[in-house]
Amino acid sequence: MIIGAHVGTSGGIAKSVERGAAMGAEAIQIFTHNPRQWRGIGLDDIAIEDAKKALEDEPTVTSIVTHVTYLVNLASPDPDIYERSRVSLACNLAAATAIAASGAVLHPGSHKGTGFESCTTRIVDGISWAFEHASDSHIVGEQLAYRVRVQGQVSTLLLENTAGAGGTVGRNFDELATLIEMLNANYPANRIRICLDTQHLWASGKDYTSIASADQIIDEFDQAIGLDKLECLHLNDSKVPCGAMRDRHANIGEGMIGQQGLAALLGHPRLSNLTAILEVPGDGHGPNRNQVDIAKQTLAQGIAIRAGLANDGNQQHD
Ligand SMILES: [Zn+2]
Ligand SMILES: [Zn+2]
Secondary structure (H helix, E strand, O other), X not given: OEEEEEOOOOOOHHHHHHXXXXXXXXXXXXXXXXXXXXXXXXXXXXXXXXXXXXXXXXXXXXXXXXXXXXXXXXXXXOHHHHHHHHHHHHHHHHHHHHXXXXXXXXXXOEOOOOXXXXXXXXXXXXXXXXXXXXXXXXXXXXXXXXXXXXXXXOOOEEEEOOOOOOOEOOOOHHHHHHHHHHHHOOOOHHXXXXXXXXXXXXXXOOOOOOHHHHHHHHHHHHHHOOHHHEEEXXXXXXXXXXXXXXXXXXXXXXXXXXXXXXXXXXXXHHHOOOEEXXXXXXXXXXXXXXXXXXXXXXXXXXXXXXXXXXXXXXXXXX
């Protein structure tokens, strides 16, 4: 497992890569757009070249994931929000593709009380529209403050599970499975994948803090969605108890899941190829070197506990 971190983009994407490297992150997540505004940023060809060069200069940072603008809500019953959302998603996908991101993380949205069944078609149609238009240089509108010429396949889209507050979509594995199945009818399997947030998972009612419960939840994911669809984790402790259905990230080891609880999940052998990205508060400015170090220790602890259990098992057989 690779430990990465969400980092800021002030000064450009190349600076983000440097920030990640300085804190020991092996991957970074960035916003390519202001997360709380519809308008795009001026991501031009030079910034894209800078980003590529920065990755070459900092070989310890192996990949970039982008996070789609928070305002995007393809589940919205409001036609104006929906239209802005699909254009914004197309722009976000274009930017992710331009910088060769390994994926763009999307919150599936909130249906505002109209129910999950009422919004699945809206979400699927919106994503399909965005994929088609991400490589279309004719997307026009006030939202598009830049044009990137996107070549080749548009970036992978990563649907993130939610903590379950209000009408948020993606609160359980079944909802994510439904969306993936509907989307995969239109797209080859690997275009739409999953980003699983450890805090959201916990807040949605999944307690994975023992080896047995972590194993069970990974099995449930595998049966509902398929572990081959899991691209990355968002790695966060939780300020709220299991099942509280609130999205409240805490620093690793300072929350209600705890370092040992996260270790049980992170050490799972079937997660060993994933990237886990910290989205913790740090000391108020987001992930830092201390949190990256603690995350790496937590992972090592999880692997050691499981190796110890395996060894104990062997000794019993001897
Ligand atoms: Zn997250
Ligand atoms: Zn969150």
